[in-house]
Every structure is written in structure tokens, then in C-alpha cells.
Amino acid sequence: MYQFNWRPVFDNFDLLLKGLLLGIGIAVLALAIGSLLGLIAAFGRASGPRPIRLLVAGYVEGVRNIPLLLIIYFVYFGLPLIGISVLDNLWSFVFALAIYSGAYLTEIFRVGIEAVGKGHIEAGKAIGLNRWQRIRFVTIPLMFRIVLPSLGNTFISLFKDTSLASAIAVPELTYGAIRINVNTWRVIEVYLVVGLLYLATCYAIAGGLRLLERRFAMVR
Amino acid sequence: MDVVITSGPLILRGLLVTLEVSVAVLLLGTLIGIAGGLLLLYGAWPLRLIARVYVDTMRGIPQLVLIFAIFYGFPALGLQISAIVAGILALGVFCGAHVSEVIRGGVGSIPRGQMDAAQGIGLEFAQRLRYVIFPQALARILPAWVNTAVEVVKASSLVSLVSVVDLMMAIQQIVGRTREALLLYAVAALLYFAINYTISAIGVRLEKRYAYT
Numbered sequence: 001m002y003q004f005n006w007r008p009v010f011d012n013f014d015l016l017l018k019g020l021l022l023g024i025g026i027a028v029l030a031l032a033i034g035s036l037l038g039l040i041a042a043f044g045r046a047s048g049p050r051p052i053r054l055l056v057a058g059y060v061e062g063v064r065n066i067p068l069l070l071i072i073y074f075v076y077f078g079l080p081l082i083g084i085s086v087l088d089n090l091w092s093f094v095f096a097l098a099i100y101s102g103a104y105l106t107e108i109f110r111v112g113i114e115a116v117g118k119g120h121i122e123a124g125k126a127i128g129l130n131r132w133q134r135i136r137f138v139t140i141p142l143m144f145r146i147v148l149p150s151l152g153n154t155f156i157s158l159f160k161d162t163s164l165a166s167a168i169a170v171p172e173l174t175y176g177a178i179r180i181n182v183n184t185w186r187v188i189e190v191y192l193v194v195g196l197l198y199l200a201t202c203y204a205i206a207g208g209l210r211l212l213e214r215r216f217a218m219v220r
Numbered sequence: 221m222d223v224v225i226t227s228g229p230l231i232l233r234g235l236l237v238t239l240e241v242s243v244a245v246l247l248l249g250t251l252i253g254i255a256g257g258l259l260l261l262y263g264a265w266p267l268r269l270i271a272r273v274y275v276d277t278m279r280g281i282p283q284l285v286l287i288f289a290i291f292y293g294f295p296a297l298g299l300q301i302s303a304i305v306a307g308i309l310a311l312g313v314f315c316g317a318h319v320s321e322v323i324r325g326g327v328g329s330i331p332r333g334q335m336d337a338a339q340g341i342g343l344e345f346a347q348r349l350r351y352v353i354f355p356q357a358l359a360r361i362l363p364a365w366v367n368t369a370v371e372v373v374k375a376s377s378l379v380s381l382v383s384v385v386d387l388m389m390a391i392q393q394i395v396g397r398t399r400e401a402l403l404l405y406a407v408a409a410l411l412y413f414a415i416n417y418t419i420s421a422i423g424v425r426l427e428k429r430y431a432y433t
Contacts, residue, residue, distance in 0.1 A: 163282035
């Protein structure tokens with residue numbers, strides 16, 4: 001019969017807590033970089049010339065059909081082997097996750113841009129905004145309010161995906177679990193606590209997003 | 221290019237394991253999902269509650285954590301389990317939660333009148349589902365299910381982290397030996413892409429076939 005012993009887990013709780021915070025930090029960074037990527041790609045796809053549209057389509061379809069782990073390995077193991085070794089494991093992961101999320105965010109933003117009413121753009125034209133100003137002051141603010149719920153879901157997915165960082169020894173929550181497990185062999189206790197931490201964080205984020213949505217979201 | 225040819229058999233074996241794991245996970249996940257979805261819709265309240273807790277719990281925990289928990293946890297409880305079975309079980313349980321929601325959404329979107337009418341002509345519950353509800357719900361379930369299938373193939377790469385030699389692990393091993401990272405990762409990307417693109421293409425055909433208006 002399995003004997004529960006929670007001490008080793010709670011003695012090392014700071015490892016888990018730090019890992020959790022790091023995971024959230026990574027998810028925020030990846031979302032920020034990915035959003036920038038996605039925004040550029042979405043506008044490229046919506047109104048760029050044909051080669052750019054094809055390039056964006058290739059990026060989106062390519063990335064969405066291959067595993068995140070492969071992108072991580074490519075950035076972390078692959079790039080140094082071809083002479084690009086400026087990223088440590090943490091930044092390799094942030095970069096990989098940003099590329100990955102960028103593809104999903106491109107699709108989200110594309111739909112959002114299409115959902116901005118023609119009337120708003122025409123109104124922008126009528127008050128004399130140029131093309132760039134219309135994008136900056138009309139399309140983007142409205143689009144963000146439209147895609148806010150999808151953006152929130154993407155953030156939760158990204159947070160869960162940060163668990164893959166343990167594969168390249170980034171000390172986030174899952175890696176903390178692996179280390180405690182290796183040192184103390186309290187398997188069941190560790191994974192119960194870590195599972196609960198992930199679950200609680202996901203629901204906390206979801207709750208926060210719902211508040212944000214109530215304030216800003218525009219469901220059309 | 222020589223590397224790819226000489227290590228072809230290894231890559232192929234990995235590819236087969238990836239396909240094997242994916243198919244097993246999808247089968248398990250779909251079975252759980254049908255049961256879960258029906259419980260969410262028609263179960264007595266304690267069962268409905270259990271199904272709800274299961275679905276919402278699985279959706280808040282990373283797949284990798286589930287794989288580790290089963291792979292390391294089962295032996296600790298005295299149950300011997302191989303890495304590949306642990307992976308299939310963990311991903312299958314995760315996939316089942318997603319499919320449960322897909323089924324609930326698809327079946328739940330069929331108007332109540334259909335169920336009532338089927339009851340009116342004297343069909344039993346199983347018959348009502350089999351002959352009236354499922355054929356209509358299929359068109360609404362398929363797109364989301366195909367999406368799930370693509371996600372499963374991608375997630376199957378995680379079993380490499382518990383030392384199953386799937387496509388990802390095979391590629392990693394060959395990269396470690398030959399240092400031909402760029403080429404081999406490109407091959408892996410192409411293979412994963414080919415699998416998922418095929419799934420999506422089949423999905424589109426099936427959707428057209430089962431679409432009803």
C-alpha cells in the first residue's frame with residue numbers, strides 16, 4: 001500500500017511556486033511576442049500582395065500542423081548546430097512558443113479584422129484619417145475587443161503549453177515536479193499538488209478574463 | 221541527404237509508433253468522449269456531475285503532466301505499466317474530455333423536438349440516439365472531431381518524453397548521432413504535416429458527405 005508523505009513536497013513548495021510564476025511569465029511574454037507576429041501576419045494576409053499572403057498561409061498552416069515540441073527542439077538544438085547560438089534554454093522556449101502561438105493568433109486576428117464593420121472604416125475615411133491611422137485608431141482597437149475571448153483562451157492554452165519547457169530543463173512548474181520526484185520519489189503527492197496548481201491557475205486566469213470581457217468585450 | 225536514407229528504417233519505425241499511439245488515443249478518447257458526452261446531456265445528476273468534473277479537470281491540466289503522473293504514478297502504486305501504455309492512457313483520458321464536449325455540443329444542438337418525435341413513434345432511448353439524433357449530429361461533430369484528431373497527432377509527440385521511441389524520439393536520436401539537425405527536423409516537420417494534412421483532407425470530404433441541410 002502506498003504511504004503518503006507530504007513533507008518533501010511542501011518543503012520544496014518554493015520550487016513549485018517559483019516554477020508556476022515563471023510559467024505565467026513565459027506565457028505572457030509568448031502571448032505578447034506572438035500577438036505582434038500574429039498582428040503583422042494577419043494584416044499581411046488581409047491586405048498584402050500575393051507572395052506575402054502565401055507566405056503567411058504557409059506559416060499558419062505549417063506551424064498549426066506540427067507539434068510544439070518539434071519547434072522547441074528546432075530552436076533549442078537546431079539553431080546552435082547551424083551557428084545561431086544566442087538563446088539560452090529559457091529564451092529558446094519563449095521564442096518557440098511565440099512562433100507557435102503566432103500562427104494561431106494570426107487566424108484569430110484575421111477573423112477579428114474581417115469582423116470590424118465596414119461602416120467604422122468608412123467613418124474613419126470620412127473624418128480624414130489616412131490608411132495607417134485607420135488601422136491604428138479604428139481597426140486595431142475594435143478588433144481587439146472582438147477577439148478578446150479567443151485571446152483569453154489562447155493565453156490559457158499557452159500557460160498549459162509552458163509545461164513543455166521542462167523538456168529543455170527550464171525550471172517551470174513541471175520541471176519542479178520532476179526534480180522533487182527525482183530527489184524524494186513522492187510521485188503521487190507531487191503530481192497531485194502540481195495538477196491542482198495548474199488547475200487552480202487556469203481557473204483563476206479564466207475568472208480574471210471573464211471580468212475583463214465583461215468590461216471590454218464586444219460580441220457581435 | 222544520405223543521413224535520411226541510411227536512417228530511413230529508424231524514422232519509419234518511429235513514424236509507425238506515432239501513428240499507433242495516435243490511433244489508440246483517438247479510439248480511447250472517442251469511446252470515453254461518447255460516454256462522457258451522453259452523460260453530460262442525459263445522465264442522472266450524480267453521473268452528470270462526475271462527467272462535468274472530469275471534463276473540466278482534464279481541460280485545466282497540461283497533457284505532459286498527465287503523462288508523467290501516470291507513467292511515474294502507476295508503478296508507485298504497484299501497477300506495472302509500460303511507457304507507451306502510460307502515454308496512450310494519459311492522452312486518451314485527455315482526448316476523452318475534449319471529445320465529451322464535442323459530442324455534448326453536437327448532440328445538444330439537435331432540436332428537442334427530434335427526440336420527442338422519435339419517442340412519439342415508439343423508439344427506445346438507444347434507438348432514438350442511433351437512428352434519429354446521431355445521424356443529424358454527425359455533421360456538427362465531425363469538424364471539431366477532426367480538429368481533435370490533428371491535436372492528438374501533435375500531442376503524441378509528448379510520449380517521447382517518457383522514452384517511447386516515436387517519430388520525435390527517433391529524430392532526436394539521429395540528430396544526436398549525426399548533428400544534421402536542420403535536415404532531420406525538416407523531415408520530421410514534413411511527416412507530421414503530411415499526417416495532419418491528410419486527416420484534415422479526409423475530414424473535409426467526410427463533412428461534405430455527411431452534411432445535411
